[in-house]
Amino acid sequence: MKTTSRFQVIVLFLVLTVCITFTDHLPGANASHAPSFKVSSSNSFVGAYTTLRFQIPVQRDILENDWLTLLFPKTFPVPPYALTHDENGNAYPTEYNLRKSIYVNYLVLDPKKPLPVINYAENSISFVMPRTLKLRNEGPTMLWISLSYHLPSKPYEGTFGFWHLSLPQPIYSNTIQITDIEPKYEIKDLSVSLTNHFWSEPTEWVFTCKTNENLELIKNIDIIYLHFTATSQMPKMIHPSLITVNNVPAYQVSIEGIDSISILMPLTIHPGEVMRIVIPEAVGIYTMSKPGQNIIYFGIRYNQTESHSYSKTYSLFCYTQPGKPFSSATNYLTSNESSYTLTWQWSPPDTFQSSTIEFKWPEVIPLEKDIKLIYALNDKNDITENIQDGIVSIPAPQSLTPGSIVKVTFSGYYTKNYKHQSFINPGPGDLLFSFRYSKDSPWVTFTPIVIQQENLCISYINWTNRYTSQPAELEVLFGPYEKLDEVFQNGFCLVFSSNIQFPSSILPQTIYVSYAGSQYQMKATIINPNILLLQPESTITMTKTRVFSLTIKSSAQILNPAEPNTTVSCGFTTNQSVSPMENATWSILPWEKPPTLILSGGTTGKDDWFLTPPTLRIQSSDPESRFLLNGYRIEDLNTFSMPLLEGQYKFYCTYRCNYPHRDANQADSRIIQIDTIPVHLFIKSPVLSWSISPQTATRVQGSVVIPDSVIFNETMTIIDQSLRIQNQMAVLLSDGSFSHPISLQSGVQHIPVELSDWSGHQATKTLHIYQGKGVVMQIKSSVAWINDQTVKIDAPPLLRNSRTYVPIRFIGEAFGAKVTYQPKTKPPSVLIQRNHQTIELTTGSTKATVNGKSYTLDAPPFIDQNRMMVPIRFLADIWNMQTRWESSDQVVAILFP
Numbered sequence: 001m002k003t004t005s006r007f008q009v010i011v012l013f014l015v016l017t018v019c020i021t022f023t024d025h026l027p028g029a030n031a032s033h034a035p036s037f038k039v040s041s042s043n044s045f046v047g048a049y050t051t052l053r054f055q056i057p058v059q060r061d062i063l064e065n066d067w068l069t070l071l072f073p074k075t076f077p078v079p080p081y082a083l084t085h086d087e088n089g090n091a092y093p094t095e096y097n098l099r100k101s102i103y104v105n106y107l108v109l110d111p112k113k114p115l116p117v118i119n120y121a122e123n124s125i126s127f128v129m130p131r132t133l134k135l136r137n138e139g140p141t142m143l144w145i146s147l148s149y150h151l152p153s154k155p156y157e158g159t160f161g162f163w164h165l166s167l168p169q170p171i172y173s174n175t176i177q178i179t180d181i182e183p184k185y186e187i188k189d190l191s192v193s194l195t196n197h198f199w200s201e202p203t204e205w206v207f208t209c210k211t212n213e214n215l216e217l218i219k220n221i222d223i224i225y226l227h228f229t230a231t232s233q234m235p236k237m238i239h240p241s242l243i244t245v246n247n248v249p250a251y252q253v254s255i256e257g258i259d260s261i262s263i264l265m266p267l268t269i270h271p272g273e274v275m276r277i278v279i280p281e282a283v284g285i286y287t288m289s290k291p292g293q294n295i296i297y298f299g300i301r302y303n304q305t306e307s308h309s310y311s312k313t314y315s316l317f318c319y320t321q322p323g324k325p326f327s328s329a330t331n332y333l334t335s336n337e338s339s340y341t342l343t344w345q346w347s348p349p350d351t352f353q354s355s356t357i358e359f360k361w362p363e364v365i366p367l368e369k370d371i372k373l374i375y376a377l378n379d380k381n382d383i384t385e386n387i388q389d390g391i392v393s394i395p396a397p398q399s400l401t402p403g404s405i406v407k408v409t410f411s412g413y414y415t416k417n418y419k420h421q422s423f424i425n426p427g428p429g430d431l432l433f434s435f436r437y438s439k440d441s442p443w444v445t446f447t448p449i450v451i452q453q454e455n456l457c458i459s460y461i462n463w464t465n466r467y468t469s470q471p472a473e474l475e476v477l478f479g480p481y482e483k484l485d486e487v488f489q490n491g492f493c494l495v496f497s498s499n500i501q502f503p504s505s506i507l508p509q510t511i512y513v514s515y516a517g518s519q520y521q522m523k524a525t526i527i528n529p530n531i532l533l534l535q536p537e538s539t540i541t542m543t544k545t546r547v548f549s550l551t552i553k554s555s556a557q558i559l560n561p562a563e564p565n566t567t568v569s570c571g572f573t574t575n576q577s578v579s580p581m582e583n584a585t586w587s588i589l590p591w592e593k594p595p596t597l598i599l600s601g602g603t604t605g606k607d608d609w610f611l612t613p614p615t616l617r618i619q620s621s622d623p624e625s626r627f628l629l630n631g632y633r634i635e636d637l638n639t640f641s642m643p644l645l646e647g648q649y650k651f652y653c654t655y656r657c658n659y660p661h662r663d664a665n666q667a668d669s670r671i672i673q674i675d676t677i678p679v680h681l682f683i684k685s686p687v688l689s690w691s692i693s694p695q696t697a698t699r700v701q702g703s704v705v706i707p708d709s710v711i712f713n714e715t716m717t718i719i720d721q722s723l724r725i726q727n728q729m730a731v732l733l734s735d736g737s738f739s740h741p742i743s744l745q746s747g748v749q750h751i752p753v754e755l756s757d758w759s760g761h762q763a764t765k766t767l768h769i770y771q772g773k774g775v776v777m778q779i780k781s782s783v784a785w786i787n788d789q790t791v792k793i794d795a796p797p798l799l800r801n802s803r804t805y806v807p808i809r810f811i812g813e814a815f816g817a818k819v820t821y822q823p824k825t826k827p828p829s830v831l832i833q834r835n836h837q838t839i840e841l842t843t844g845s846t847k848a849t850v851n852g853k854s855y856t857l858d859a860p861p862f863i864d865q866n867r868m869m870v871p872i873r874f875l876a877d878i879w880n881m882q883t884r885w886e887s888s889d890q891v892v893a894i895l896f897p
Contacts, residue, residue: 036171039160041151041178042635051632052160054145054173060166062133062143064647068104069126070145071161071170076123076152101148104130105645106629131645136615138601141643146632155179186212187275194287202281210274217269224277227260227297233286234258244278260297327433327446329425334451337422339411340433342446346397346404348437356393359408360434360443363390364426371413374420378407384414396437425451461570464554468588469562471554476570478548491535494550495571498530499561506532510556515540515548524556561588595620595627595637595655597670602644605760609673613644616651616672627655648675648707648720648759675759679721680705683753686767689886690893692774694787696744700725700767704755706736720758726751744771748884748895768884770895775814777806779890786814795867797892803859804885804892805869808832808841811894815879821868830861830868839878841870850878 037056054070062068099109102125110130125147135141156178161170190209207226211217217224224245228234234255243250245266252264269275279285325344331337342359361367372384373392385394397406412422425431430448464473476494506524511534513520520540525533534550552558561568566588595618602614618627620637627634630652634640644651651672685701704721723730723738730740742751751767776785777797784793795807808830812819817834825842832839840849846857855878859871872892876883882895 037162037173039173039176040635041176042633050149050151052147052149054143054147054160054162056143056145056162056171057140058133058135058143058164058166061135062129062164062166064129064132066129066165067126068129068145069124069163069170070147071163072123072125073156073158073160074123075156076158099127102127103144103146103630103632105133105144105642106146106632107131107645107649107651108630131647131649133643133645136601136643138615139641142641144642151178186215188212202284203287204281205277205279205285207277207279208274211269211271213271216271217265217275219265219268222265224263224265225256225260225297226263226277226279228285228287232259234261235284238283242280242283246274246276325435325444325446327431327449329431329449329451331425334425334427336425338425339409339423340431340449341407341409342433342435343405343407344435344444344446346400346406347402349441352437352441354438355396357396358436358439359392359394361387361390361392362426362431362433364429364431366424366426367413370416371421373410374412374414376409376411379409382411387413427451458570458572463560463568465560468560468564470560471557472560473554474550474552474558474570476550476572478550478572489536489540490574491533493527493573494532494534495573496530496532496558497561497567497569499563499566500530500568501559501561502526502529502532503557503559506556506558510553511551513540513548513550522550564588597653597655599672605675607673607758607760609675609759610644611759611761612676613646613674615641615643617641620655627653629653644672644674646674646676648677650674673759675720675757675761677707677761679755679757679761679763681723681753681755681763681765683765683767686769688776688778688785688891689766689889690768690770690776690884690891692770692772692776692785692787692893692895693744694771694773696771697741698744698769698788699739699741700730700751700753701737701739702753703738704732704736706734722756724752724754742769744769746771768886768893770893773896774881775811775894777892777894779804779892784810795865795869797872798864798869799890800862801859804872805859805862805864806872806875806892806894807867808861808870808875809867811870811872811875815896828863828868834879837878841868843868848874 037054039055040053042051042053102109107130109127133141133143157175159175160173162173163170187209188211190207192208193206195204195206205226238253238255238261243253243261243263245263246269248266250263250266252266254262256262263277325342327340327342329338329340367387372386374382374384375394376382377394377397385392394408397404400406410423412420414420428451431451432448433446434443435446436443458476458478461477462475464475465471506526508523509521511522511524513522513536521537522534523537525535527533568588598617598619599610599614600617601612602610603612605611616629618634618637618640620627627637651674652669653672654669681702681704683700683702685699704723706719706721719732719734719736721732723732723740725740726742728740730738732738748768748770751769753765753767755763773787777793778784779799780796782793782796784791793807793810795810797804797806799805809819809821812832812834815834817832820831820833822829822831827843827845829840829842832841838849838851841857841861842848843863844860846860848855848857855874857871857874861868861870863869872883872894875881876894880897882897884893884895885891886893
């Protein structure tokens with residue numbers, strides 16, 4: 001760590017020196033130079049949060065960890081390097097925010113790098129290169145740097161500078177102008193009203209505003225955001241048809257976080273027109289704030305074609321006040337089981353002394369005599385009370401303060417035989433409840449519950465492809481409906497607009513019904529050009545659930561209309577009833593080809609990984625398409641070209657047309673995976689490629705290299721390498737080490753050690769292990785192995801004239817022989833005695849005797865470092881041993897029989 005810190009200090013000093021040297025050559029100080037690189041701004045509003053993009057041609061490779069310096073104009077407000085504090089009082093350096101806002105070739109700075117982003121002066125920022133950028137042959141190599149920042153609060157004009165170690169002095173950009181533009185997209189007279197508002201109940205919201213003379217909100221392009229108070233409770237999902245804009249259903253609505261929703265404009269609002277957005281209680285937005293003033297936010301995102309994207313949020317105060325008592329039911333259909341919830345604000349008269357509250361039960365609800373109602377008071381456990389003469393008395397809530405909300409839910413009743421029963425809704429009409437605090441108090445009537453006709457209704461329709469002449473996927477949500485079992489068994493019909501085009505026949509298994517957690521395939525028969533008969537292919541087990549959804553896949557080949565700007569509708573019929581047609585108000589738009597991602601060059605491994613990075617280009621026939629690289633939007637799609645960097649990382653590409661061919665929160669995306677780092681395998685034990693083991697089991701130990709840029713998430717490092725030894729998976733520890741047991745059989749075994757990563761890099765080594773006894777030696781090494789024991793030798797083995805020589809005393813004694821050196825003979829000789837066998841060798845002579853018989857060597861022995869060196873082939877033949885030679889590490893193995 002001390003070495004790393006010292007290195008950082010030296011580098012910081014050098015770069016600081018460079019920056020100080022450049023002080024006299026800051027942008028604006030020397031205007032006679034020609035701009036060498038291009039700088040642009042994605043938002044020209046003064047004081048707005050924007051992105052500065054630097055496009056810099058490079059003349060040499062820029063390596064990982066190289067320092068880059070951006071020089072800003074003197075008047076440009078770069079924050080000093082200092083500690084700041086967040087809203088919780090925690091201190092953190094300015095570089096933390098800068099790091100998150102700087103992208104190099106649209107790749108975020110590596111959070112694992114030890115060197116931070118530093119402001120060396122008021123006019124410069126320096127940081128390290130996150131990956132290597134190599135020069136390309138197909139054209140000039142460009143370095144892209146993006147910096148998100150707050151622009152100056154006053155209009156500005158100036159140039160920027162750039163410096164790298166390869167440059168003798170800074171290079172400069174073109175001049176950009178940041179002008180004080182008055183936003184022309186404004187709304188006026190914004191107001192919001194709330195009806196029937198209890199602070200813990202669903203509320204109806206009505207937003208009203210007027211556009212100015214320049215603002216036009218375009219259908220299917222502009223997005224409206226409604227931000228509710230932080231204490232509001234949003235539903236898990238929203239049926240888009242419930243929310244209307246100027247009485248037109250909003251067919252694309254999404255929940256944004258925990259406190260807001262976004263609405264894609266279902267119609268065009270022209271300049272000067274009034275816009276009215278209605279969110280009914282049925283959407284289920286709960287407001288948890290207490291009565292009084294509350295801030296509501298209304299936001300609009302503009303995607304106008306003649307300017308950059310621009311967002312603006314308006315805030316206003318709305319006064320929350322208690323509403324009148326209201327009631328609700330869990331099922332609005334006649335003859336259906338239901339429960340009833342009565343809600344009001346606790347405000348008894350000052351003279352209230354009674355211990356009970358009375359409710360007037362509606363006479364139209366069919367109830368037996370001598371029953372006990374089941375109810376819950378303020379969501380507490382169920383309790384029961386008798387009903388007498390149409391009046392129910394329940395204990396008054398205790399310890400309630402004025403303004404508190406009281407909720408009473410009647411969920412069913414018990415008969416005199418204690419059999420549980422559910423309430424059955426009466427026929428069509430209004431259902432009224434009333435309450436009073438005491439017999440002297442007047443009856444207070446709740447808002448009526450409207451009981452609708454018994455009919456199967458379509459509550460939600462969604463087309464996932466709205467391009468003309470293209471197959472569409474249709475999702476329809478039905479229910480609730482009491483006679484759903486009859487519908488399933490007898491089949492039902494979908495009635496489409498006449499402009500929908502059916503194929504000659506519907507492919508099987510392309511239509512199914514989802515019901516009670518299960519899916520059932522439906523058989524489809526085309527009755528006429530706009531009616532589709534659907535029948536279940538198998539018996540469907542029915543439950544009390546009375547809601548189901550129908551999905552028609554795009555593979556069914558039901559085509560959208562061929563003409564743009566038409567309206568699509570879908571309805572439902574059975575042999576018992578006919579449901580009203582459900583009309584959707586979206587426009588069918590002509591097909592526009594989405595942006596195309598082109599990757600040229602580069603070599604691929606497995607699973608779409610690139611082992612050498614390609615060049616990325618983007619083409620689009622739709623000028624309004626949005627394309628994002630790692631979160632940054634690319635402006636000029638058809639002229640964009642960028643070489644990807646070396647290293648290991650993933651590149652996220654997301655593109656979306658401005659046409660609503662799918663949900664507003666979805667987009668087409670692709671992940672480009674780069675990994676140019678090869679794998680490295682090191683074997684620690686056995687040390688050499690050949691080894692001897694007298695045991696029937698041993699271990700292979702070693703390590704692999706885990707690169708600094710290995711893929712990681714927020715909580716753990718993910719090792720993307722896998723190791724197989726003897727065709728079994730070995731465990732890699734977090735530091736890259738491994739120790740894997742292997743089993744041995746008698747004789748020679750070849751053990752493969754195979755290392756690979758996700759991208760396709762491979763490293764393979766083969767270990768040769770002899771299970772038995774023997775000697776392993778390495779050319780010119782004074783270390784040898786007898787069996788599996790390490791020994792030192794005075795004379796290492798040598799290569800001479802393509803032959804391997806070994807010291808005869810070491811080999812002979814390793815084999816249990818007695819070696820006697822005879823220096824007095826001319827020339828000197830050696831006598832070897834082993835197992836009643838006597839061998840005599842003479843220095844410099846190819847003649848030898850074995851038990852008195854003459855033997856000819858293919859090469860003569862010689863003296864090296866006072867040790868006689870003998871060709872290994874001779875000893876192997878005389879003693880009936882096997883020898884193995886491995887040229888990769890120059891190892892010779894002598895295997896005992």
